[in-house]
Amino acid sequence: MNLKSGQIQQFAVYSQFKNLKEFNNHMEMWLVEHKQEFTKGELVGLKRLVRFSAKIPGVCNAKIGTMLKAIHEEYHDHGISRSTFKRMIQKSIKLGILTVIETERKNGSQSSNLYLFNRFAQNEPPKQQELNHPNKTSNLSETKIQEINKRKEETFDLDYSFTNDRVPKPFVQLVKYFFDEAKTIEEFWRMTQIAAYRGNREKEKDRVLEVAIKSFKQLISKLKSSQKIQKPISYFYGILEKKFDELYYAEIYEMWVSQPNG
Template identity: 40%
Template sequence: MKAGNIEQFKHLSQFRDLKDFNNNIEQWMIDVKSKFTKSELIALKRLIRFSAKVAGVCNAKIQTLVSACHEAGQEISRSTFERMLRKAKKFGLVIVYNTQKENGRQAHNVYVFQRYTSVDVTKNATIDGAENYHSSFETSNHDNNKRTENVDQNTPSKNMSDKKYLDASYTSSRVPTQFRDFVRCFWNDFQIIEEFWKVIQIQTYYYTYMSVRDKVELAISALKQMIRNIKRGRKIQNIFGYFYAIVSAMLDREAQEVWREMMEDIEVA
């Protein structure tokens, strides 16, 4: 990824707006705040503040962020900031992208906050029934270094012994049957299915013209793209955040197409 100004990384944002970002951060803090030391929380809050121009995205240098803490009378070290980042990445709160300068040298990182997902859902995020996937891939939102091997659809899940595990037949009736049946071919877990559908509901909240059928078609199309990328070897640290980004891009393209057609109609008139 090439280095650039913050506007260049707008497409990485996982949030509708700043309010949506803040709401997600509040939910994250309920789960993970106690995992950070006082100094690490200072570093995390500073990173959050620097992620306001583009909701949930920051490309400031670590030294800039550390200096901002000092200027606010909250002195922390660079090592504290880096320790905070390691924890945030482990919990799935932040994804860090490396960038390069034009000469190929490494530039400062881009920090992308992820949408909130409950611990139980992301802990069980393994793919079932994909016989043609020959390589393992990362789907855990809480252990970026651990890869989960694919299991055959007829093989009981590793999570069956977990009392919190329930298969797709327990999915809420609010989730369309067609969508549930498609997802269960890969993730036979009601929590994961409902979490994917929640992403669609959030993303299409203001698209009042979309029918349930339209939303299902959008969701399945986005999932097919994600699964295809996984099959091609794409490493994904947060399946829900990645799915959110795909849906967002698809809706943006649709909006641009509608706008273009409207302008053409105006010119003809």
């Protein structure tokens, strides 16, 4: 698919985000999930591309050379190569973070690409594999079809024992008594990672786990009270943010009182 090049405003229709804040939130979730798959240089390139996608949230039509020049100036003559930037683009496409559309000038020659950031897919079930061609499936017995459908349903309702190994076992052991599905437990932990990342705590594994457990217990306390919570995972995230903020202010206070003249 080739588009005619032009002013960035003409591509606003391709944005998947309501505003810049929503775009930034989705990028934070992408980075929590896939940051470790990029090299330092590639991350520099990705973050620069994100900044160039702020005018129209999630949409960028800048030339690679323009972005590399900006990186070069910001890092005082220690930028990244064009090949590093292109590797970042290919990884982002493969991971589903980015969609790239070629644009062309009026004379038909190729112009700069259109970079479109995708939304981070939350709470979406795994993609169902397509059945065979209708001509072949028509020969399946009704019983066989029911068995296939049953297996699919079971796949989407895996219990806590199928939870990804990245989720700490103490957290799984706590959450499973209230939310038994693996994908729900993983979603609670994903929210923990996002909150920890935003609070610059992602490397403090023990502290993050401690905050997650305390926050979940507070959520359960609310759920057992008369208060109704429409979205427990969102409420849990709010608790996490508050607790990480409290940690930050407690550390600031401790530094202040420890000063000689404090």
